[in-house]
Structure formats: structure tokens, C-alpha cells
Amino acid sequence: MNKFFRIFKKVILYTFSILLLLSVAGYIYLYVLPKGSEITATSKINVGIDSFVIHAYKDSERKSIKVWTYKPENWNNKDKIVFVMHGGGRNADDYLNAWVELANKNNLLIIAPEFENKFSRYTTNDYQEGNLFTFFGTKNPKSEWAYTVVENIFDHIKSVNNITNEQYDIFGHSAGGQFVHRMVMLMPESRIGTAIAANSGFYSLPNENLEFPYGIKNTETDLQKSYKKRLIILLGELDNDPSLGTFRTTDLAMEQGAHRLERGTNFYNANKELGNKNNWEFNWAIDTVKNIGHNYKKMSESAIKWIKTNPNNAAIQ
Template sequence: MLSSTVVNDNFLPIIQPVKRTKTGLKPGVITFCHLDGDARKGYYLYRPLTCSNQNTLFVTIHGISRNAYEHVQSFIPYAEQHGMIIVAPLFSKIVFSRYQKMGQTETEQRTDKYFNAIIAQAGRLAGISADKFYLFGYSGGAQFAHRYMMAYPERVVSIAIGAAGWYTFPDPDLTYPAGIKQAPYWQDLIFQPENFLKIPTLVLVGEKDIERDKALRKSRKIDQFQGLNRLERGRAWIDALNDRSRQLGIISSHHHFIQLPGSDHSFRRCIRKGGMADLIFRHFFSH
């Protein structure tokens, strides 16, 4: 059974029934929905005041600070402008400690399957098709988002990712998650670059995001192959997408990198100083 938490401006949850209209969820309210009644699993959902059955989904993925609510707040003006329903999954640290790689072992729950279940339920609740959506992720969420796009390109209209710590490269000789060669724990993930390279892709990283902090993945191989910090690694990944697109003769690819002014690794500063939200939605609707 679906339950919800409507969250006020002070981030204090108020448990109450889901507010519905004839077309689904009440517009203009941020609601926390439990997935299939499981209190450990859920997502924030926002339906714009400009709601209709023609609304599209915008899905935003938090980093390890798990600030999913802040993501929704930041993107509400754009949801209203473009008639988009916001879905912000919450990856519990207890249940999904390694959500960035879509799970780690055969016994650990796969986060891509959890994510798909959230999208399906959100679409039903909002009364719209959830087959395809616009996707954004920040930091750890950017890691999940770009790997999801590579595994499920048929579902992603366009993607923007902010400041991922490291990337899965479109290299068939490197085993996942470093590359797209099949790995033992992810045998059912089939990566087809001729499909995912057609997805318009934008990477955004703050110009000051050059610290090798404790959250950044570090190893000799990653440092040599991808770069020493998030700024270098984001550029290297976009270059790799463009190089692979040319090799495969994909001329319709749109892969771009933007350096955000006055911004470090803070999501909030990337939004307020770097203009990240404007750039994300400009990217979504320019192709």
C-alpha cells in the first residue's frame, strides 16, 4: 500500500494520506512516497501546477549526502516552466550503500531494478507514461545516472550529469564498471554503444572541483586513465564518448562538457553560482 510524507519548508515530515485529484497526485506539493509500502524504500514526487496527462518525467539522483529533497526544491521552477513531473529516488545508505555502481554483488539488491520500480510506480501515481524520461544525477548520483543511461538507453530522452567521481568508459576491453565489458555480477547488463551514444549527454563540473577529497575514488589505474580530479575526469569521459561516436560513425551524437564558474563540489553552489539548473534544462530542450 502506498503511503506518503508531505514535507514542509523546514524539512519536517508530516505523515498524511496521498493527496489525489481526478488525474492523480495533487499538484504543487512535494510528497514522499514509499515503494510498495516498504518504509526503507521511497522517493520524492512533485507534480507541477501545470499538470496534464501530457507531462513528462524528470528524474534527479542525489549524491552520498542523500539530499533528494533539495534536488526537488531546486528544480521546481523548471518543472513548472516545462510541465515536468519530478521524481527524486532516495537510496538508503543501509539498503543501497553502493548504489552508484547499480549494486556490487549477486546478493546485494540491484539499484537499477529498484530505480525501475520507482519510475513505474511514480508514473502510475501521476497518471502518465513512464517509459522514457529526462535524467540528471549529481556526484554519486551522476555515477548511477550515466551507468543507467548506458545500460538502458531506450528509456532516457536526454541526460545531464554533475561532477561524478569516476566513470564507466565506452571501452569494450575494460570490464564493467570501468568499461562496458560484461562482469560476473552484472551478466544481464548488455551495453550497446551504438544506442547509448545517441543520447544527448551533458557533463557539468565546478571550476573549483579539483580537490582529491575522501569521497573521490582513487587508484593508480583510474588516475592515469581518467584524471586526477572530477574536472579532469568529466572532460576525459566526454572526449571518450565523442571519440567512440566517431569510430562508430554516429554523427547525430551530442556530448558536451561545461565548467561551472565559481563552483566547487557543493550541489547548492553549483546551482546558485554556477547556474547549473539553467544549463541542464537548456540542454534538455535544445536537441
């Protein structure tokens, strides 16, 4: 019996040591070692499809980010700027291509950041959940939030291109929709004019007793300020098939609804009810698009009307 316990203790010790080693190695790889594409020379955005790579954080060179752009020939300073946030496939170039025709027709400068991650199938905290917390649950500084990276990119293009725009609009689909609605909730001081969150897989409910990302516990969210922002919950009428794309089926996610259409509706209603209860200004809206499912190209086309009617910017001619 004593021999059995000695062997058992050794197995436990070896297992713990291996897990500890893997955790330390994982932490160093994800949060210490520099990663990302090589920084490109600073230059103005060219007409047509272009890209550049900058440091993601202003106070650290540890991470870089590639940014795809599309600039119509007639775009000038003060014309509209739209950030386009990719889905879980991290395919920013595909999303950019989906907006080329829309950009030409409506004279929009498109900015599509690429939150590349080799382990994106296994971890979502770095992108659609904003990088508020590490994979191991510890808090990241606000300067390293994914939402702050968008603001940093805006500062960069303003500075390099002599742009004086004070605001930008932002569209995200699927995982990008998750990114957008959480950015509005968690960073209402951002310079977003109109935010459009399309076909999100699940949401951060306005519940201070529910752990993030399902709720807003420990996030210091100021919903009264968030509700003053213009957020559109854009839903596809046919996005009611959970087998499409990556669909989260945890217990807490399923409590939000059986599919994306239901979850988006429930999320909007919960926030609307809270805003009414507290008599707060509420500038959010919901729009269900007929005959469209989980399709980022079609949803992009449906987002244009909300960008056109942004009361905080000049209307598109």
C-alpha cells in the same frame, strides 16, 4: 613442531569458519531479508512536496523504495518530468528541496528516489554502480538493477496519476552523476529524454577490457545505442579539489584524472573519440560551468538550460 602446526591449522580453520559465517550472514542481510520503508497506500501525487513508498522491483516484494516528489500547482499531464538523483549522502529530500524553486519557475514535476542504505559508506554497488553485481561479485538480474527501479517508478507515477508522458529527463550530481552516466551506457532503452551527469567522482570508461565499474567488461554494453541518447557531462570549473566530498583514489580511478573536472573531460573525450572512430551517431555533449565547484544546488541551476532545450520534448514556456 607438530603441536605448532596443529594449533596453526585450528586457527586457520576457525578464521575461515568465522569469515564464511560473516559472508553468509552479510549476504542474507543484504540480498535475502526484506528491507526498506513500509509501502504506502496508492494515491495521486499532491501539489507541493509529497512522497510515497513502493516496491522497488516489479517481480519481488523484497525491497521497497521511498520516492520524494514536488509538483507545482500548474503542472499538468504532458508537462516535463525530471528525476533528480542524490549524491553519496543518499539525501534525496535535500536534493528535492534544491529543485523546488526551479520546478516552480519552469513547471517541472520532480521525482527524487531515495536509495537508502545503512552501509552506503562502505558499499556503492547498490546505487551509483547500478546494482549490476552484488557486493560479493555475482550478477544481479536486470530486473533488480537500480536503473530498472527508475523505470519502475516512472511506470508507477504514469499509471497512478494518469500521465501519458513517454519520456522523462534525469539529473544526478556526484554519486548521482555516476548513476546517470552509467544508466545511459548500460540501459540505452530507458525512456530518458535528456540525461545530465554532473561532477561525477569517477566514470565507467568505454573499455571492454577493463572491469566494471572502471570499464565495461562483462556488462554487455551497446555503446552505439548509448551514444544515440542525449547525455550532458556537466562539470564545475572549480571542481578541481579532490578533498571535497568522497573522492575515489584507487589506482584505476587516479588514471582517469587527478580531480573530477579532469576525469569528466577525459571520459567525454574517450567516448567522443570512439564514436568518431566508428562513425556512430553521437548525441553527447560536455558543458563546463564557470565559477562553480562541487555544489549540487548550483549545478542543478546550470542543468535547467539543457532540460529547456531538449529537442525530444516541448520547450518550457
